[in-house]
Each structure stands twice: as C-alpha cells, then as structure tokens.
Amino acid sequence: MTRAKFHCTSVETYSTDLTGPRVYRFQPQYDASIPEDQRYARYTPSGELRITVDNPAVSFEPGRAYYLDFTPADSVERTSSSQGAPQ
Numbered sequence: 001m002t003r004a005k006f007h008c009t010s011v012e013t014y015s016t017d018l019t020g021p022r023v024y025r026f027q028p029q030y031d032a033s034i035p036e037d038q039r040y041a042r043y044t045p046s047g048e049l050r051i052t053v054d055n056p057a058v059s060f061e062p063g064r065a066y067y068l069d070f071t072p073a074d075s076v077e078r079t080s081s082s083q084g085a086p087q
Contacts, residue, residue: 005029005040021054
C-alpha cells in the first residue's frame with residue numbers, strides 16, 4: 001500500500017440540493033510547520049486528484065486533509081476471493 005496526504009481544494013455541484021453529482025479536487029497537503037507534512041511532501045510533492053461522487057452519503061470538506069491509500073486491486077481481489085465472486 002502507498003499512502004499520500006492530500007487536501008480537498010474545491011467542490012463543484014451540479015444540483016441545487018447537493019444530492020446530485022459533485023466533483024472534488026485534491027492536491028498534496030503541505031504545511032511547513034507540520035513534520036508529517038514535510039515527510040509526505042518529500043515523496044508526493046505534487047499531484048492532483050479529481051473525482052466525481054454521486055453518492056449523497058459521501059462528501060469531502062474543502063480545506064480539510066485526507067489520507068489517500070493506494071492498494072493494488074489484485075491484492076484486494078485475492079483476499080476477498082475466498083468469500084466468492086462479487087454479485
């Protein structure tokens with residue numbers, strides 16, 4: 001697994017009631033006064049993540065930092081394969 005620390009920079013909404021699709025943008029988190037941010041910035045100094053979410057139960061707050069965990073999909077499939085194929 002690889003972990004990065006990003007913060008949400010913006011959210012774009014496409015409906016007035018906020019239940020429709022939203023586009024979130026993230027960039028690497030960096031605050032020179034935070035030792036953890038200094039470590040993350042060494043290995044992920046730049047980048048951008050843009051995702052569209054159409055699930056009202058999922059939201060990200062602009063300005064807040066989040067950890068992004070990257071795990072190869074094949075390793076997830078291997079661990080869940082003992083429970084049968086997805087339906």
